[in-house]
Amino acid sequence: MTAAGADARGKQARGLRTRARLIAATNQVVAEVGFANATTKAIAEAAGVAEGTIYRHFTDKHHLCLAAVLEANADLVDVVAQLPDRAGSAPVADVLGNALRTLASLRSQLLPIELSLLTQPALRASLTASAGDDTMEPVRAIADYIEREQALSRIRPTLDPGQTSLVLLSTLFGIAMLPGSDDRRHHERTVEEAIDVLVAGLVADR
Amino acid sequence: MTAAGADARGKQARGLRTRARLIAATNQVVAEVGFANATTKAIAEAAGVAEGTIYRHFTDKHHLCLAAVLEANADLVDVVAQLPDRAGSAPVADVLGNALRTLASLRSQLLPIELSLLTQPALRASLTASAGDDTMEPVRAIADYIEREQALSRIRPTLDPGQTSLVLLSTLFGIAMLPGSDDRRHHERTVEEAIDVLVAGLVADR
Amino acid sequence: MTAAGADARGKQARGLRTRARLIAATNQVVAEVGFANATTKAIAEAAGVAEGTIYRHFTDKHHLCLAAVLEANADLVDVVAQLPDRAGSAPVADVLGNALRTLASLRSQLLPIELSLLTQPALRASLTASAGDDTMEPVRAIADYIEREQALSRIRPTLDPGQTSLVLLSTLFGIAMLPGSDDRRHHERTVEEAIDVLVAGLVADR
Amino acid sequence: MTAAGADARGKQARGLRTRARLIAATNQVVAEVGFANATTKAIAEAAGVAEGTIYRHFTDKHHLCLAAVLEANADLVDVVAQLPDRAGSAPVADVLGNALRTLASLRSQLLPIELSLLTQPALRASLTASAGDDTMEPVRAIADYIEREQALSRIRPTLDPGQTSLVLLSTLFGIAMLPGSDDRRHHERTVEEAIDVLVAGLVADR
């Protein structure tokens, strides 16, 4: 038996692939038809497995959605991780602007499943319980970045880094929810406008 | 009052009161238990009527929610109606700041039922179809205000009024959705921070 | 509105009839296919109503079965109620024999649904909780009768009335469960044999 | 041991051990959680094998339970086997009393799995079909004993041995099912009372 074979023991290869497919299918279906209509039947179909298979991998729909949220969130975390270290490396408008641009596009993917958290208090509770820190990671990273730029006098010193970080992300979130957000062109222009206003608001010297 | 007189009205007094109670009950129930758990049974109970009565006044649950959204939205419309005429009457930070502050508090009330629109694509569609204009009224009013202030050179001329209006409202919406938005103190401080950044971004001269 | 009409208010006539039909259907279906196979679907069909109707009358299957057990038990209670007063009125073999004969036939009806209590600990618990006394009524009545006959020196004084009552009923229960209990003839002969042995055992003077 | 030698046996040692473990696990699990909750998953876990393994040894759950019942029944058969030969060797109260006492304790072990037969008509059918004789062995043995004691004039001659045997076993069965049968003390006293009444009923001369 090879090392690879040993790794596959317990969680066999096929099982892992199915699990991944289920998570992907959940994000896809929730995005397509909304959380309320994301039935286990629809998810199973999208994943190309039988309905019962869901329950070999997740104790219930609840936990499947949890896993889907965390999965979608992981990309977001990656993007913002290096942000603080970029402070001072280029104009705030460029560094923060690019980060927000990227986050905005990821947010769109994350949004549908994230919405379910707001609609379903129970889900929200167990997310903060089980994963806790990860979902707040973007907030922290951006706050860190703001703090460092403030130290370099490139962002207004009176702004509270934590609060301001929340404002930036809230705006992206709000925009992602706009009715016309499926019209890409228009959506991107709105994001640009938001970044313009927000960054200007951060660096304004008055 | 004769029977003939009552008939002539088309919508009798009792019927109107029941209708109003149903709308109020819907907003209340959705706010309390979330849209997913806002069953027709719960709404009927909260309104003090039988379940079947709902269908005397609304063709289905769908239209009941629609009416509830419009009702909740009406207050919002009132607040922003006079905003354009206030352009130039006081510093942007004051006029727009106050408007946004008020909108932020109203948004919180509106939020639960509004969320249902996002969760239920079908509802969203028929809202824009049937009511269309009213829900966009705040966007227009703020865009008007921005345009007038631009004419007075008190807001950056390069900003697109419509897009910028969307950005402002999106931020309020995003903040209303933040997990901790039930902690009033913290929530209000976040709103203040947002208004600070946004207004600064609007008026910044660079 | 008549008095009858007033009585029907709240629990309307149609509703009460449906409720009764559901209870009857439950006893019938359980008797036919066994508790494990007595699905809500089968019960609803037997009652001639839709499956969802069950839940207008009972919070869940659990409570429907509970009601069915109590209903079936009510007849048993009636039969034994007058037993104690018959002590001394005729030979033990006649009075007790007749009572046991009647109980045996009723037991057969009650048996299937009663079995569910043994199989489903949860059901058993809530039965003793909610109805408690009624199901023990037969045991008490027979114990009373035995005690009175002991006072008349017509039953062995060394026997414990409570324990002995349990033994008599256990035998009927055990017989009702015999594999061949659907062969009436044979079953009745077994009951006769049991009554013969048991009564002889009670009155034996040794 | 060569591979050829192992093959020649048809049923290999490992297979037999697994089979035995499955039967034991079935009796154990049914006793612990009741037949309704004795899933193949639970049984496989208790036996320390994979679920699929069950189907190497039994065509279905049905046949596994059948085997388990027969296994549990085997002990009962052993106990009663020598009973007929003890006729006349000691007072009926002693010989039969002891046998019934022993049977009562074994019955308690057998009961849970036996109950499943009553709950599942299909199982019951195939048991009488496939195993037939063995389960009736105790009835026959006791009937034999009664007949021999009748020949010795120590049991009432008018009693039908077969029917009476059924009555005796039914009583034990009924007592085993009493709600309080987990309270050992009380349960044993009830058994004693039953034996007292039954034996007295058998030997009574009237």
Place this chain on the structure above:
DNA sequence: GATGAATGAGTATTCATTCAT
């Protein structure tokens, strides 16, 4: 207009059984 009993399609979940490895 109002009622509330009845409906039935739909939901998440379970579990005996199959099958590729």
Place this chain on the structure above:
DNA sequence: AATGAATGAATACTCATTCAT
């Protein structure tokens, strides 16, 4: 022989909607 991932039919229960009163 053994595994355990996958299956899919079946289950109890929900809920928007209809309809007789």
